[in-house]
Amino acid sequence: MTNLPPLPRQIALDLGHIPKPSLDNFIATGNENLSAILKSLQNSWLQTDHSTDPLRVDMRMIHAWGVSGSGRTHILQAMYLKGIEQGIDAFLLNQDSTPDDWRIAGKSVEDQSNSSVILCVDDIDHLDEFSQGALFRLHNLIKESTKQALITTSLLPPANLQLREDLRTRLAWGLVFQMHALSDGEKLQALQQAALARGLNLSTEVAPWLLRHFHRDMPSLMSLLEALDAYSLETKRAITLPLVKEMLAQKN
Structure with missing residues (x-):
């Protein structure tokens, strides 16, 4: 032979x-509106005066939910990596993040309220009590800023999540997208x-x-x-x- x-x-x-995950290799079929918003957020980091211009309101609080395989983790990793590439403070947290990881992210959000920061939190439906409390605090801080953005994901829509009530209701303050596989x-x-x-x-x-x-x-x-x-x-x-x-x- x-x-x-x-x-x-x-x-x-x-x-x-x-x-590496990016929005360029994310197949956006069925998720075009979400992809457009995320690309607009990334483009805001490319502007030379990005440190002073406020973010559009619709870019600052984004929640995406959908079945496994719909790309939830992909988009968070893409946003995190792009943030690092553009030299802004970027954080990617999930159920495996330690209390110190949450504290480091919280310090950055608090100390740089007028600077670009991107916080990505995956699978919030699996966060423990400490992490939920930390996310609640970060959500409030980011809401009061003009340059920071928070992107969260979950398997189920916010109304169906088993989270502390004050955190669950805050997820509806921004844009909510269902992701389609x-x-x-x-x-x-x-x-x-x-x-x-x-x-x-x-x-x-x-x-x-x-x-x-x-x-x-x-x-x-x-x-x-x-x-x-x-x-x-x-x-x-x-x-x-x-x-x-x-x-x-x-x-x-």
């Missing part, structure tokens, strides 16, 4: 690489669109096969597409199902 050529080292590394059809469309953007022509059976046999989350699928692009160039072959199986077999 003919041995397959060794997988180039670069391709193996690419296949294991998951792109991509259907299989939308994932197929997203893969095809991403391939076309790269100048790739996937054979018709490739994308459905990937959804059945590979990780179904979009970051992993986009990473695989990137690896297929490189492997196709390396082998000078079109991206067909045999090529996909060959590359994955060599990776395994």
Whole structure:
């Protein structure tokens, strides 16, 4: 039996690489309004006079809820990483954050009330009593500022969350979005669109096969597409199902 050529080292590394979460690689289908608001918030950090201009009211308190796989954690990580990149104080907290993590975020929010700060809190429905109290205090501080933003997420809508009442009611003070997970059809469309953007022509059976046999989350699928692009160039072959199986077999 003919041995397959060794997988180039670069391709193996690419296949294991998951792109950092960003709004650019967030598939916004069904979540266009939320994505637009978040992009506007990021753009506000790019302005040279961002330290003095107040944020629009609709950017300052945002809550997103939705089923697992709808992208809740992705958007928070994207906002946190963009904030760090732009040199503003950014915090990403969740149920695993320590009391010190909450105190550090609280000190920054309190000390820099007139400066840009982004606080992202994931899965608030899983916060313990201490964390809920800390978030309640941070919510009040951010509400009184003009430059700070708070983005929170949960599995259920705010009205259905088992949280302390004063915190739960405050979640409705800002914008509330329901996040929608991509259907299989939308994932197929997203893969095809991403391939076309790269100048790739996937054979018709490739994308459905990937959804059945590979990780179904979009970051992993986009990473695989990137690896297929490189492997196709390396082998000078079109991206067909045999090529996909060959590359994955060599990776395994």
